[in-house]
Amino acid sequence: MYERLKAMLIKEFIQVLRDPRMRFVVFIIPAVQTIIFGYAVNTDVRHVATAIYDLDNSSQSRELADRFLQSGYFELTERVSDEARARELIDRGEVKALLRMNHGFGAGLIGGRGATVQLILDGTDSNTAGIVLNYAVRIANGYGSQLQLAAVQRAAGRSLPVHGVELASRAWYNENLESRNYFVPAVITNIVFIITMLLSSMAVVREKEIGTIEQVIVTPIGKGEFILGKTVPFVLIGFINVALVSLVAVFWFEVPLRGSLMLLFGSTAVFLMSSLGIGLLISTISRTQQQAMMSAFFVIFPAMLLSGFAFPIESMPEPVQWLTYLNPMRFFLVIIRSIFQKGVGLEILWPQLLALSIIGVVILTLAIARFKKNLS
Amino acid sequence: MPEPQPQAAATAPPLPPAVVLRELTRRFGDFTAVNRVSLEVTRGEIFGFLGPNGAGKSTTIRMLCGILPPTSGSGSVAGFDIASQSEQIKKQIGYMSQKFSLYEDLTVEENIDFYSGIYRIPGAKKRERKEWVIEMAGLADRRGARTATLSGGWKQRLALGCAILHEPPIVFLDEPTSGVDPVSRRSFWELIYRLAGAGVTIFVTTHYLEEAECCDRLGFIFGGELIALGSPAELKKGFPGEIVALECERPFEVLKRVEALPGVRQATLFGAGLHLTVDRAETLIPALREALPDLEVHLERIAPSLEDLFVSFMEARTG
Numbered sequence: 001m002y003e004r005l006k007a008m009l010i011k012e013f014i015q016v017l018r019d020p021r022m023r024f025v026v027f028i029i030p031a032v033q034t035i036i037f038g039y040a041v042n043t044d045v046r047h048v049a050t051a052i053y054d055l056d057n058s059s060q061s062r063e064l065a066d067r068f069l070q071s072g073y074f075e076l077t078e079r080v081s082d083e084a085r086a087r088e089l090i091d092r093g094e095v096k097a098l099l100r101m102n103h104g105f106g107a108g109l110i111g112g113r114g115a116t117v118q119l120i121l122d123g124t125d126s127n128t129a130g131i132v133l134n135y136a137v138r139i140a141n142g143y144g145s146q147l148q149l150a151a152v153q154r155a156a157g158r159s160l161p162v163h164g165v166e167l168a169s170r171a172w173y174n175e176n177l178e179s180r181n182y183f184v185p186a187v188i189t190n191i192v193f194i195i196t197m198l199l200s201s202m203a204v205v206r207e208k209e210i211g212t213i214e215q216v217i218v219t220p221i222g223k224g225e226f227i228l229g230k231t232v233p234f235v236l237i238g239f240i241n242v243a244l245v246s247l248v249a250v251f252w253f254e255v256p257l258r259g260s261l262m263l264l265f266g267s268t269a270v271f272l273m274s275s276l277g278i279g280l281l282i283s284t285i286s287r288t289q290q291q292a293m294m295s296a297f298f299v300i301f302p303a304m305l306l307s308g309f310a311f312p313i314e315s316m317p318e319p320v321q322w323l324t325y326l327n328p329m330r331f332f333l334v335i336i337r338s339i340f341q342k343g344v345g346l347e348i349l350w351p352q353l354l355a356l357s358i359i360g361v362v363i364l365t366l367a368i369a370r371f372k373k374n375l376s
Numbered sequence: 377m378p379e380p381q382p383q384a385a386a387t388a389p390p391l392p393p394a395v396v397l398r399e400l401t402r403r404f405g406d407f408t409a410v411n412r413v414s415l416e417v418t419r420g421e422i423f424g425f426l427g428p429n430g431a432g433k434s435t436t437i438r439m440l441c442g443i444l445p446p447t448s449g450s451g452s453v454a455g456f457d458i459a460s461q462s463e464q465i466k467k468q469i470g471y472m473s474q475k476f477s478l479y480e481d482l483t484v485e486e487n488i489d490f491y492s493g494i495y496r497i498p499g500a501k502k503r504e505r506k507e508w509v510i511e512m513a514g515l516a517d518r519r520g521a522r523t524a525t526l527s528g529g530w531k532q533r534l535a536l537g538c539a540i541l542h543e544p545p546i547v548f549l550d551e552p553t554s555g556v557d558p559v560s561r562r563s564f565w566e567l568i569y570r571l572a573g574a575g576v577t578i579f580v581t582t583h584y585l586e587e588a589e590c591c592d593r594l595g596f597i598f599g600g601e602l603i604a605l606g607s608p609a610e611l612k613k614g615f616p617g618e619i620v621a622l623e624c625e626r627p628f629e630v631l632k633r634v635e636a637l638p639g640v641r642q643a644t645l646f647g648a649g650l651h652l653t654v655d656r657a658e659t660l661i662p663a664l665r666e667a668l669p670d671l672e673v674h675l676e677r678i679a680p681s682l683e684d685l686f687v688s689f690m691e692a693r694t695g
């Protein structure tokens with residue numbers, strides 16, 4: 001058993017590591033994906049192009065404008081002196097925000113009557129606008145003034161006030177940074193799933209396609225030895241992926257990893273039963289690498305959509321929610337996020353791990369049963 | 377070299393025949409690739425399985441090696457049933473597939489190491505067998521080379537080496553020399569003789585007739601059916617009719633004229649001339665001279681070759 005498995009493993013590793021495309025897939029893609037993703041979900045907006053329209057021109061109004069500019073979130077594009085120019089800048093998209101202080105702003109502050117400052121935001125990108133608004137609220141409140149906001153949406157070249165927005169008193173300022181903490185670790189589930197499933201199915205199908213499998217199956221190698229030889233390398237590659245993504249998350253994006261590394265890799269091992277099982281299943285129904293790739297994508301998309309990665313499961317229709325219980329990614333995602341963000345252990349995560357184990361054992365058993373050591 | 381199998385001694389029971397096929401059949405959908413083939417190969421012989429492309433040679437060999445289940449009929453290799461005991465068979469055989477199927481992205485040595493690991497060749501023997509294969513294949517200078525960079529003859533000898541690393545008593549070779557140059561082909565057949573000399577049973581498919589002449593016994597398969605079986609000499613002896621070789625200029629034109637003559641059963645282009653299958657050469661040769669007065673022809677009765685034989689078989693089948 002050991003002798004044959006060793007021969008299989010050596011051969012598989014040589015093949016993976018010798019192929020530059022494979023090296024790229026195994027080592028570069030996870031890191032690059034994590035970095036791209038880390039920035040793509042980065043909702044931490046800085047240097048918003050801003051115009052200042054100061055009608056008051058008091059020391060108070062200048063002070064508030066300075067506070068905006070010094071916060072680092074707003075960057076001055078132009079000081080404007082009339083309404084038309086302000087509109088023009090917004091319409092052309094040259095500024096994303098217009099800070100307007102009316103006559104009497106300084107006097108109001110001094111007199112304790114309260115003062116209103118107006119912030120007009122380009123609402124085209126509602127996400128960014130929302131974040132900018134939060135910064136503005138904090139700065140304005142810090143200065144004891146009220147902020148009145150008008151979001152404008154540039155449509156057909158016209159500015160059009162959409163609605164006045166009530167001041168949000170909740171400070172979700174921090175949450176912007178946490179969205180990264182939430183999303184980046186989750187990249188692990190996608191990367192591990194896609195890479196291990198795709199590579200393990202390809203590793204078998206490539207031998208079918210090239211014909212090398214014919215020479216292997218006339219040897220007395222056992223079915224189990226062959227399957228192990230084709231999966232163990234990808235267990236290791238799965239671990240490498242987890243390590244790479246975690247390293248990038250922790251050291252590049254400073255995402256906290258609060259839970260145990262043991263549990264991180266242990267649950268990865270449990271998850272790999274499913275992804276490698278699906279990979280093997282695909283290899284039993286595919287003759288060419290292209291077919292295997294198509295089948296893999298057929299699995300990947302629903303698995304990702306129904307995992308809770310991008311769309312919360314709670315907001316899916318109920319029948320679809322039930323479907324997600326068949327999805328190993330769903331459980332793995334909860335485990336990974338909990339390990340990173342909450343630092344919880346087995347005492348909390350055992351139901352997910354149990355579900356993952358059951359799904360894994362079923363898929364793997366099915367795959368092994370279907371796997372035949374012949375050419376039919 | 378593999379040791380010869382001990383011959384049936386007083387104490388040991390005789391070895392079962394190397395290969396037995398009984399009405400062996402394989403269908404792919406509606407298409408019958410191998411149709412009720414029955415034959416036996418005895419220990420130590422070189423059995424040639426001859427037939428044109430698509431005749432069903434590879435399909436037969438794959439069923440015997442336990443990598444393709446038969447549709448019906450039965451067979452055994454080294455006494456083990458091909459349908460139910462394929463894993464035992466795999467310990468007894470070496471197989472070289474028609475298409476080169478070693479790993480092209482591995483080096484010569486890595487391929488050998490892989491197969492000696494898979495065959496669980498014990499540590500001490502491993503080195504010896506590896507050196508034997510490298511020497512046999514003439515790859516001493518290329519041991520570290522990627523297999524993809526080797527030329528056809530080298531690849532085929534390496535494939536043979538990897539297939540017999542474990543010294544199997546029965547070896548299946550599926551068109552081992554297709555696509556290699558004549559010199560490599562000759563040296564490959566020398567290797568086959570060396571193996572056979574050591575008592576190994578060889579089951580080899582080919583469509584080269586000169587290779588068929590080298591076999592102890594032949595089976596001729598055509599359209600999935602076995603249509604002749606015997607040693608080359610037996611087969612030629614059983615040839616129905618006699619052969620007259622006709623040498624002339626522009627044989628293609630002459631072909632049309634002689635075909636119509638009474639007593640000529642069949643006429644085929646053969647090298648620079650024609651071969652005529654006739655009932656009695658003695659009476660036909662003078663008749664031919666009379667019928668072709670305008671031509672400078674050389675006529676001679678010859679012994680039928682394997683090619684004459686198989687051409688006649690094929691003509692008979694296809695009508």
Ligand SMILES: Nc1ncnc2c1ncn2[C@@H]1O[C@H](COP(=O)(O)OP(=O)(O)O)[C@@H](O)[C@H]1O
Binds near residue numbers: 404427428433
């Ligand atoms: N897996 C398969 N599926 C369908 N048809 C096949 C398959 N393998 C072989 N055949 C068909 O069976 C016939 C015999 O093929 P094969 O045994 O490879 O012939 P040979 O080796 O004598 O050239 C061919 O017509 C071939 O197309």
Ligand SMILES: [Mg+2]
Binds near residue numbers: 430474551
């Ligand atoms: Mg063939």
